[in-house]
Amino acid sequence: MSACFLQVPMAASIPSTSHSIKNRNLRSVCSCIGSRSSSSAKIPMPPVNPNDPFLSKLASVAATSPETLFNRPVNSDTPPYLDIFDSPTLMASPAQVERSVQYNEHNPTSPPPDLPSLLLHGRIVYIGMPLVPAVTELVIAELMYLQWMDPKAPVYMYVNSTGTTRDDGESVGMEAEGFAIYDAMMQLKNEVHTVGVGAAIGHACLLLSAGSKGNRSMMPHSKAMIQQPRVPSSGLMPASDVLIRAKEAVTNRDTLIKLLAKHTENSEETIRTAMRRPFYMDGTRAKEFGVIDKILWRGQESIIADVGAPEEWDKKAGIKSVDGF
Structure with missing residues (x-):
């Protein structure tokens, strides 16, 4: 053997x-x-x-x-073992792709989709973090995708962000991140309905006010705040570089003032004065300042509809109105 x-x-x-x-x-x-x-x-x-x-x-x-x-040929232009065919073909038929079933949470047959995808399906863009490059990339991509899907349907943007800073004021991203999302909103053909939830600070407040007129709103207990842009930490930079960054921060502040004045319909001097120190606004104050158009309050429409006219209140109280006074 x-x-x-x-x-x-x-x-x-x-x-x-x-x-x-x-x-x-x-x-x-x-x-x-x-x-x-x-x-x-x-x-x-x-x-x-x-x-x-x-x-x-x-x-x-x-x-x-x-x-x-x-007995294979030593030198041949034909790929190995394909010369035994009269007409060699590599595939019998095109690849068959199995169609996925729609996800049903009550009877799941596949892993659930991620939460941003579910929100995107409802045309909702949620900004729930500071405006760092990764957040900016995702938000702009979602806005462009929703416009491509339907250029007429509105986009709902929920804002809960401290802007380009943390809650303690430390810079986490360049001011260009907020301006990038703002420019993308302005280029959209769709209406953008903005809703403030939690907090909208700095550039996030700009995005909240940049929504379509009449469709800018805040939740009852949310806050908005405008402040001057911060100079990033200088560290061990030379004095000349610190000066360059300071000039850039002033330029960004002037741009932010112009945009806020445009969307809130206030003068630039009013915005500049308010931004000297952190300027906090609740829903009522933000509406008066022009950042939003309405406060969302579940059930307020039915409550207001049940309220009688002033004449009915006077009649029930026994008060008669006299003309001429």
Whole structure:
């Protein structure tokens, strides 16, 4: 048995001068394999897909005339084993893609989608972090995607952000992050309905006020605040670099004042005066200042509708109005 198997590497390594030597070596190998298979268990072979013409053809050639596979041409322009076809094809049919089922939370058959995707499906863009580059990238991408999906349907932007600073005033992002989202909002064909939830500070307050007129609102207990841009930490920078950053902060402050004056319909001097120190606004004050148009309060419409006219109140109270006074 061992002598029989030694003929395989010899036939593979020593170049034969005629087909008779190759056939003799091939017959000896096949006879050895046959004798081994009769004396031992059959070696398991992987199943062949019957729908794949390439593998089926290859298996049939190996079963009927294995010398075709052993006597491969040394130099050939045809890829390996494709020359046994008249018209070689690599795929029997196009790939079949299984259509995914819609997610049902009551009878889940697949992992649930991520929360931003669910909100995006409802045309909701939620800004719930400071305006760092990763947040800006996501928000602008969502705005462009919603415009592409439907350029007429409104986009609902919920703002709960400290802008380009943390709550303690430390800078976390460049002022350009807020301006980038603002410019994207201005370029949209859609109306942008803004809702302030929690806090809208600095550039986030600008985004809140930049919504479509009549569709800027705040929750009853949310806050808005405008303040001057902060100079990032200078660290070990030279004095000249600190001066350059300070000039850039002044430029950003002037730009922020102009934009806030435009959307709140206040004068630039009024905005500049209010921004000298942090200027906090609740819903009522923000509405008076022009940052929003209305305060969202569930049920307020039905309560106001139930209120009678002033004349009815006077009549029930026994008060008569006299003309001329």
